[in-house]
Amino acid sequence: MNGPPIERVLFTEEQIRERVRAVAEEISRDYAGREIKLIGVLKGSVFFLTDLARQLDLPVKIDFLAVSSFGNQTGAPGLVRIAKDLDDSIEEEDILLVEDIVDTGFTSRYLMQHLAARRPNSLRICTLLDRTSRRIAQAPIHYRCFEIPDRFVVGWGLDYRQLYRNLNYIAVLRLDSPNPLP
Numbered sequence: 001m002n003g004p005p006i007e008r009v010l011f012t013e014e015q016i017r018e019r020v021r022a023v024a025e026e027i028s029r030d031y032a033g034r035e036i037k038l039i040g041v042l043k044g045s046v047f048f049l050t051d052l053a054r055q056l057d058l059p060v061k062i063d064f065l066a067v068s069s070f071g072n073q074t075g076a077p078g079l080v081r082i083a084k085d086l087d088d089s090i091e092e093e094d095i096l097l098v099e100d101i102v103d104t105g106f107t108s109r110y111l112m113q114h115l116a117a118r119r120p121n122s123l124r125i126c127t128l129l130d131r132t133s134r135r136i137a138q139a140p141i142h143y144r145c146f147e148i149p150d151r152f153v154v155g156w157g158l159d160y161r162q163l164y165r166n167l168n169y170i171a172v173l174r175l176d177s178p179n180p181l182p
């Protein structure tokens with residue numbers, strides 16, 4: 001069977017698990033004695049969210065939302081809308097918005113404004129990957145596992161045309177491959 005067209009592995013399963021454990025310890029310390037609700041942004045964050053949730057030494061609730069992103073009339077990115085909203089209220093709760101990647105920052109900035117309007121007790125962002133070189137909109141990232149270069153990455157929730165989310169590592173995809181799809 002052909003493997004995925006990978007240029008190089010950025011982070012192995014072992015490195016990811018170790019880093020998620022360390023970030024979960026930090027979060028557990030910061031929220032000690034409180035209950036936390038993780039909000040995952042479908043679909044990419046699902047893998048990271050479930051890893052993180054299992055490493056937290058806190059009472060944990062989870063909820064999910066989905067967004068659609070559009071370019072504006074000039075083709076620039078930046079328009080985001082909610083495609084699937086949360087199931088429950090977040091009022092008075094301690095909320096951690098969990099992302100697989102923060103890139104331009106438009107999604108996180110929009111979601112932080114959207115969620116803040118629902119009066120949670122606290123609201124922070126936790127992301128697996130941070131591609132700071134592509135940032136346009138500032139988003140206050142409180143916890144991040146890795147910063148990555150300006151390359152197209154797949155695995156651990158991140159896709160290329162919906163494929164490769166299930167890879168047990170994070171890798172740079174070879175987009176110059178004659179056939180990046182199997």
Ligand code: PRP
Pocket residue numbers: 041042043044045069099100101102103104105106107108158159
């Ligand atoms: C990714 C990621 C973030 C968003 C970040 O989602 O999960 O939600 O892009 O990009 P930004 O910082 O430029 O706004 P994507 O649209 O790829 O959907 P997916 O999670 O279903 O793969």
